[in-house]
Amino acid sequence: MIVACYSTQPHDRRSLEAAATGSPIEWRWLDVRLDAHSTPLAAGAAAVCCFVNDRLDAAALGRLADLGVKLVALRCAGFNQVDLVAAGRLGLPVVRVPEYSPHAVAEHTVGLMLTLVRRLHKAYARVRDGNFSLEGLLGFDLHGKTAGIVGTGRIGARVAEILLGFGCRVIAHDPGADPRLAARGVTYLPLDHVIAGADILTLHCPLTRSTHHLVDARRIAATKRGVLLVNTSRGGLVDTRAVIAALKTGQIGLLGLDVYEEEAGLFFLDHSDEIIGDDIFMRLPTFPNVVVTAHQAFFTQEALAAIAEQTVRNLVHLGRGEALEALVGA
Ligand code: NAD
Numbered sequence: 001m002i003v004a005c006y007s008t009q010p011h012d013r014r015s016l017e018a019a020a021t022g023s024p025i026e027w028r029w030l031d032v033r034l035d036a037h038s039t040p041l042a043a044g045a046a047a048v049c050c051f052v053n054d055r056l057d058a059a060a061l062g063r064l065a066d067l068g069v070k071l072v073a074l075r076c077a078g079f080n081q082v083d084l085v086a087a088g089r090l091g092l093p094v095v096r097v098p099e100y101s102p103h104a105v106a107e108h109t110v111g112l113m114l115t116l117v118r119r120l121h122k123a124y125a126r127v128r129d130g131n132f133s134l135e136g137l138l139g140f141d142l143h144g145k146t147a148g149i150v151g152t153g154r155i156g157a158r159v160a161e162i163l164l165g166f167g168c169r170v171i172a173h174d175p176g177a178d179p180r181l182a183a184r185g186v187t188y189l190p191l192d193h194v195i196a197g198a199d200i201l202t203l204h205c206p207l208t209r210s211t212h213h214l215v216d217a218r219r220i221a222a223t224k225r226g227v228l229l230v231n232t233s234r235g236g237l238v239d240t241r242a243v244i245a246a247l248k249t250g251q252i253g254l255l256g257l258d259v260y261e262e263e264a265g266l267f268f269l270d271h272s273d274e275i276i277g278d279d280i281f282m283r284l285p286t287f288p289n290v291v292v293t294a295h296q297a298f299f300t301q302e303a304l305a306a307i308a309e310q311t312v313r314n315l316v317h318l319g320r321g322e323a324l325e326a327l328v329g330a
Helices: 010-019 036-042 058-066 083-091 102-117 120-128 154-165 179-183 190-196 217-221 240-249 279-286 301-320
Strands: 002-005 024-029 047-050 071-074 146-150 169-172 200-203 228-230 253-258 290-292
Touching: 002 010, 010 024, 010 301, 036 190, 047 058, 047 301, 058 083, 071 301, 102 120, 102 154, 102 200, 102 228, 102 253, 102 301, 146 154, 146 190, 154 169, 154 200, 169 190, 190 228, 200 290, 217 240, 240 279, 279 290
Parallel strands: 002 024, 002 047, 047 071, 146 169, 146 200, 200 228, 228 253, 253 290
Antiparallel strands: none
8 A cells, every 4th residue: 555655754754664564554755745736746645644734725635536545644633734625525534643742742832931931042052152141041930920821632731730830820711621620720711811811821722714813913912011922833823923023012022933824845844055035934033032943842752653653553444444543523
């Protein structure tokens, strides 16, 4: 069974090959992203294996279906990159990896918070440069601060637990409150109350039509002045232009991003020898109070192994004609 694996990085290849040992999967490694133009590379494949920045719109899905592709296997949790209506119309099932390591993303999220709050990114560069001055490195305690969590699913719940451990007061918004978290002291509130009450605001809800630009100019204006904003979920949750304007006025005091709304074509690749044309993105690293990582929150050994295992299991089910696990929209 041929599987056309798009957006392949060396680590994908290593972990998927290891997980597929002894299976009937024959990988076709492709380093290009999947979009309508790159679909011919899937000719003869039973399935395509895709990642977060592949573009599975109606045109791409239609061409895959015409080629006889039987399954879209996402090797990630989020599925905002797929036109599910088109996939349903074409009868093309989409499977994903709903849970691999929520700890990986939650720990990276808190890592971004600590980096910003204690200015570790500046301290690291200073000490290497022989500059041992503390001027400009003054931080604040997380203990006693109010953390606002938007989305308390697998990842948001772990972030809540870690921050409770730091002694934060945790407030949260989620259409489905988690009674276990409520019992541990998390207070569920309407979104606008979380936005207004948080010293630290962190986003863990999925990107959908209704959550696109959930953090926009209006909501930023309603935050506490100097708020610490972290987004490790999906770039489209945040209006980057509005965030830049708020960094300039000090309304946002600290910003940690692992995702960016126009990250496709930028993240996961080495552009260090090129001129990057995205002026909005390139404004972000010019702020001393901003830390951006390039969609690496998931990137731990444990998460990669779990992603590969579930992806191979999903593909083997297809090969054997068994019921598919982890169907998106099921
Ligand atoms: P999950 O499905 O377990 O949890 C999402 C939660 O968001 C659910 O509890 C849901 O009820 C809630 N939600 C939905 N709409 C909401 C809204 N409008 N406001 C508030 N809450 C809302 O998902 P998860 O595994 O916790 O992952 C969360 C997100 O993290 C994913 O959607 C994905 O985009 C992102 N993610 C990022 C990385 C990374 O490497 N940066 C890795 C994995 C996942």
